[in-house]
Amino acid sequence: MDSAPPSYKGRRHPVEVIAHCVWLYFRFPLSFREVEELILGRGVLVSHETVHRWCARLGQAYAGALRRRQPRPGDERHLGEVFMKIDGEQRSTCGGPSTPTAMSLDFLVQSRRDTAAARHFFRRLLKKTHALPRVVVTDELRSYGAAHREVMPSVEHRSHKGLNNRAENSHQPTRRRERAMKGFRSTGGAQRFLAAFSGISPHYRSRHHLMTAPGYRAGMTLRFAIWGQATGAAGA
Template sequence: MTDRKPYRHRFPISIIQYAVWLYHRFPLSYRDVQELLQERGIEVSHDTLREWNIKFSPLIAEELRHREPRWGSRWHMDEVCTTVGGVRHWLWRAVDEHGVVLDVLLQRHRDTEAARTFLARLLGEFHVPETICTDKLASYGAAIRKLPALQEVHHQQVISTARCNNLVEQSHRPTRQQERSQLGFRKLKRTQEFLNLHARMTNLHRHTRTTVPAHIRRNNQNQAFQTWSTVAAGVA
């Protein structure tokens, strides 16, 4: 079997979705996934794995996002510096009180306008929270004052060294692991797509594992993977 035929004619959807799931669920490179599949008798190149991720990741992330419930009423927000293609960017992240990722966004700046953009993006997807927890970065307070919907929200500023915002700070760790496994991020659009699906997949396993009864967790996971299969089959 050669690589001359299109991959969608050679591999069943179950293998494609499994490969994409491995790449986004664990800190693995394309070559790591390639070796895991080879151990199961599946010969696929790392270039083909990259093509699968480019084609399927945005569609699956969007579908899973629409099937998530509206989460908690307390937002924890933080930003970390990362490099994409040799250019410094800021990765803005928001999680709820359960540690579930609400959204991630890469931006070039760390100012008031960047904070306002991220908050407006969150308000477009979630209900207005009761409390927003941030570090001492002044841009958060200035951005909150500029958004009328957040005027009544309690803004709690915490000290990073006191670990009061530990939920969101710990949420950065899987991203750092993925960044190391990929030897750094290279393209802005692909990195944003990767982080979107990575957050959705992390939520699927973390939230159902820690806060949902077992029988509901099984139903949610079955529904999520049925959705995954449906979306993958529709675009293959």
């Protein structure tokens, strides 16, 4: 497993500043200009264009490093769709977690909801996880059933709206972020953002209401330590 942080060769800002800006943007509903203002308040001069470049070039690398440090995904996949506005048009985005607290294994923005689109997503998911799940849970969209029979016929498929609340709930932060951003300008931009957002934001989301205050603080301290390792800021 390659766990080395990304290269910062040629960057004139410290690793800690770069990683902090990327964390602010993907963790909270902030614009690039708002991140610029927050960093300026700490005495660091960084333009919003630079923050944009850092997020575009390093966001997916950070998310991938965090995913590689996650426990092995469970054998149950909950997959669902969320509709997002991209360049003024509604597009379908597939994704979903394997456990209630896990980050989404993948996100795929597509213009269709047919069998070919579902088949593409299933094959992409298998390639990324390198393992067949025991159970796949989806909503009642028929194209999921057809794609399942083609790609993974030996895997149990459960199709019911009520069973897939886990996937639906995992999309809520994405919906809130889309509203804050007032949609996306392009399919490629949406795909790049979601690939990073689905790996970084859930890393800091814990089930706070089920934890004691000391337990929550200890858990968050560990998550920040993992972030430092993934970005290289811990050894800077």
